[in-house]
Amino acid sequence: MATGLVRLICPNLLCRSMLSVSESMRGKEVICKACGNRVVVPLKSKESNPLAVVPPKEEKSS
Numbered sequence: 001m002a003t004g005l006v007r008l009i010c011p012n013l014l015c016r017s018m019l020s021v022s023e024s025m026r027g028k029e030v031i032c033k034a035c036g037n038r039v040v041v042p043l044k045s046k047e048s049n050p051l052a053v054v055p056p057k058e059e060k061s062s
């Protein structure tokens, strides 16, 4: 379970390439292969879309 891949999208609006990097790269910078832009790998992101904010699960108490 230690060797997962982190998918992120290049922040370069002219590129927007999907990058797949090793989880060991979390918190570090990677270079986009398509445009050469530096991309910081987020420490934790369950969703592939970093802009998506997932609210915590609410317990229904009715």
Ligand SMILES: [Zn+2]
Residues within 6 Å of the ligand: 010, 011, 012, 015, 016, 017, 032, 033, 034, 035, 036, 037
């Ligand atoms: Zn790029």
